[in-house]
Amino acid sequence: MNVVTAQIDKQALIHNIKTIKQLVPHSKIVAVVKANGYGHGLYLTASTLDPYADAFAAARLSEAISLRERGIKKPIILLEGFYEPSDVPLLAKYNLETAVHDFEQVEAIEQAELADPIRCWMKIDIGMHRLGAAPDEVNEMKLRLEQCANVRKPLGLISHLSVADTPSEYPYNEAQIDYFFKIARNFSGDLCLANSAGILRWPKSHTAWVRPGIILYGISPFDGKVGSDFGLQPVMTLKSYLIAVRKVKRGAKVGYGAAWTAPRDTVIGIVATGYGDGYPRSAPNGTPVWVNGRIVPTAGHVCMDMLFVDLGPGAQDKVGDKAVLWGKEVPVELVAERCGTIPYELVCRIMPRVNVETV
Helix, strand or coil, X not given: CCCCEEEECHHHHHHHHHHHHHHCCCCXXXXXXXXXXXXXXXXXXXXXXXXXXXXXXXXXHHHHHHHHHCCCCCCEEECCCCCCHHHHHHHHHCCCEEEECCHHHHHHHHHCCCCCCECEEEEECCCCCCCCECCXXXXXXXXXXXXXXXECCCCEEECCCCCCCCHHHHHHHHHHHHHHHHHHCCCCCCEECCCHHHHHHCHHHCCCEECCCHHHHCCCXXXXXXXXXXXXXXXXXXXXEEEEEEEEXXXXXXXXXXXXXXXCCEEEEEECCCCCCCCCCCCCCCCEEEECCEEEEECCCCCCCCEEEECCCCCCCCCCCEEEEECCCCCHHHHHHHHCCCHHHHHHCCCCCCEEEEC
């Protein structure tokens, strides 16, 4: 029996990209499938989205090459660019597009021996302070890339909104968008700015290309919201089973460190899921789990392979009953909120031993 399963709903994935298209009718879609498709499967998500997306985005060269070798032919953009000069010929070989965010990358492209030029997106820093040309570097980087024979023309422009998901930072987000369009006035190539939060809340950031990531998978980028608030459907359901059901008396100390004490006579269930599967060790008492049509709370520390839930006095649940850790029954956003993290982290940390099935 497959004890822990990440069930991937392909129809939900298709529903979500169609919903996104309705939000950005004048933009092309770059489907972000980095980090193993946000934990949903790199090729699984790309192949499902292929008829609907205009391009894909990856973080690492290995991700992009894997997609090419498995038959994905649409444009693939490396959002972080490449890391070594020896990577540049591979960009040409596999017909990959790359962000260019520093002068070391510019120099590597200039010095490469390529039969055909590669498509580049010049990345500028508009306020994230992570990757991208600083204001005093923009003109020189643009000039060198436009003069380089190894760069296909026209040059694209790309950047990233750092606070589009933070309503309190409204002025800073506006300033980032305004700066991007100020620089864009000097570019004739394609523009790409809006991420998931930008697509949902900042129409001003919509350009010729937009980059949905987390919302493709039915997950909200905003605190206090779930995907269904935006008409999205969760793509992943993480599920397991009860492998033991035990009666405990009031005052019983449960699990490692006696982290939970039974407040009454009750029944606890042992679910065959733990941090070895990717469920967060940080989940506190009371984190929601779905069992037999109702939400029950976790009780005690999450173990490597198991966790405890309080099924309640008189519970009739039995060994073999299904438990849903997150998915349609329990939004992953709620689990993440209880754990003091973001849903991105939870879906991306699914471990290799977890069985993946599609519906």
